[in-house]
Amino acid sequence: MNSNVYVGLGSNEGDREVQLVSALEALSRIDAVVVLRCSSLFESAPVGPPQPRYLNAVVELECALSPQRLLVILKQIEKDLGREPGGTRWGPRPIDLDILLWEGQIVADPNLQVPHLELHKRRFALEPLAELAPHVEHPVLCLTVAQLLEQLSPQDVQRCESTQWPEPSYPLTES
Template sequence: MPLVYVALGSNQGDPVAQLRAACQAMNELTGSQLLACSSLYRSAPMGPQDQPSYVNAVVALQTSLEPEALLDQLQRIEQEHGRVRKAERWGPRTLDLDILLYDKQVINSPRLQIPHYHMHARAFVLYPLAEIAPQLQMPDGVQLVSLLENCPRGDLQALPFFIQQPDARSDLTPHG
């Protein structure tokens, strides 16, 4: 089954609870299994700064769903958690789920771009991704470690909670 990396973000409601619930929902998708979850990170919002900081994470998911079918399911999960799509790019949201990588595929369709556009410049994506897949190689052959070298950590802050490995079945536990 394909290995997929999904970025999670939230800055509305209870972001930690939103990410925990999203992980559980992804693990329950037909033909899918959550394999690994990063720690949680706090970052300043992209775009308008008059909104709360984001809580972010990245998960590894094995799935039999095709890329656009997975996108449909992730958007369904977002909607179930109160996500309202607005014209405003980078505005506040209860839940944001983005497919970063889908195996070694490169996809450029009207609905989906994989690897996720601009992931190479987003510390809130690269650092959690490196935590669960430090040896990862992008579809174009670039090593994740090379992307990290060119992406300063900035204000990215690890939180005192992390999402445990799925087999632990206690999705969120204090760190330390």
């Protein structure tokens, strides 16, 4: 059975946009996954220790895999793109791929929590997610992505221009 899945992408080491494009290309090569849409790029202040600013985006996937199987593949993509396992928590990284929401599913196991446990606190994830899925409901908090974003205090997150990232594909008008 296919599900719509929203994956957050982030990078703050090396050429951040190239890293995100490489991750997007890797996502598009996964069997049983179709990349449906991409958000704009957003630049954000890091969470955690002092480090460079992040570039973030969200992609919507149609996925026939289990959440645990997709997680294994995302971790392999991170490794292939230069992320070292076991780095500093919230430290700098060339690529970070997180399953943010999996429509119709809640996953709570030792290696994976969906929806992402910090999603409702992170403007750098909610801003791009709201471009793609403003009306999708958080299955635990029972609020839409747009409502979660509305409740969040201001944070240092701005949409930015891209040179290589695909043009955003999201609803331009509210339905």
